[in-house]
Amino acid sequence: MPQDTLNLGLWDRVSRGYKMTKLGMRVIRADPELMIYTLISLILSVGVALLVLSGTLGLSALVPETTDAASNSNEEDAFAVATLTLAFLGYMAISIVTVFWNSAIIASAYERLSSGSNPSFSFGIKKASECLPSIFIWGIISGTVGLFLKILEGISENEKSPIAFFAMFIHFILGAAWWALTFFVVPMMVLDKHGVFDSLQSSPKLFSDTWGENIGATGGVGVIQFLSTLLCISICIPLFFLGDYGVIFGIVLILFLIGLISLFFVTVDSVNRASLYYYAKTGEMPPMAEKMGIVF
Incomplete structure (x- = not known):
């Protein structure tokens, strides 16, 4: 990255990151099929979760009822181990599904951002499939x-736990560090075909060069999503004064709009990774940005 870019002040960096978010939003408006990747990822993840749930229910049905305390205890222990194993495998499967479709979004978005072309829906899937082992x-x-962080989060939310505050502190520090250190791992794997461990070694350097832009882009997504959600809720509030049917319709509409907003901005976040990766390597906005009226 050029030295003059590295010497930018905090506000300039954050401002550039926010412009990345604007670019990501315009890319999705121009290519809304990118959200289908996110939707498929969500559907498959829910499917895996339902399989885990059904498997757990199936295991519970296989545990015979007995009056023998020792035998009953052993069976409960075996059931607990089997359930935890199934849950762990399900969590890993959801993680792999999420990474795959996130890779597809990044590959497709990067192609549009860097070349100005309109890649087909299968383009992202093909690029992600080429990196399946990674x-x-x-x-x-x-x-x-992620599972370890979830465990820490659960401990921190337990007010009766004597280490709740410590768990909350560790969860925050580790979560932030993991986010920063691995920010560019997926783009490096899917776009430049780096291995997992090579990406883990190189990602922190790229992040340190573009930390302000990354924070600006991520914060921009969060702020705009929050404001969009508030706006949708505000628009739907009058429906609650139209009787029972108005309340029902208002609730359904709010849930639908919040889901749509979440789908949109989750996709924006992935597109931002592609934009930021291009910027981290070149020090410049992707060529598509100028065509969309976004310049530094």
Whole structure:
């Protein structure tokens, strides 16, 4: 990255990151099929979760009822181990699914951003499929870390736990560090075909060069999503004064709009990774940005 870019002040960096978010939103408006990747990822993840749930219910049905205390205890222990194993495998599967479709979004968005072309829907899937071994490994790694962070989060939310505050502190520090250190891992794997561990080694350097832009882009997504959600809720509030049917319709409409907003901005976040990766390597906005009226 050029030295003059590295010497930018905090506000300039954050401002550039926010412009990346605007670019990501315009890319999705121009290519809304990118959201289908996110939708498929969500559907498959829900499917895996339902399989885990049905498997757990099936295991519980297989546990015979007995009056023998020792035998009953052993069976409960075996059931607990089997259930935890099934849940762990399900969590890993969801993580791999998420990484795969996120890779597809990044590959497709990067192609549009860098070349100005309109890649087909299968383009992103093809690019992600070429990295399946790395995606599988990274899905397991990120899923394991994510599960550990979830455990810490659960402990921190337990007010009766004597280590709740400590768990909350560790969860925040580790979560932030993991986000920063692995920010560019997926783009490096899917776009430049780096291995998982090479990406893990190189990602922190790229992040340190573009930390302000990354924070600006991520914060921009969060702020705009929050404001969009508030706006949708405000628009729907009058429906609650139209009687029972108005309340029902208002609730359904709010849930639908919030779901649509979440789908949109989750996709924006992935597109931002592609934009930021291009910027991290070149120090410039992707060529598509100028065509969409976004310049530094």
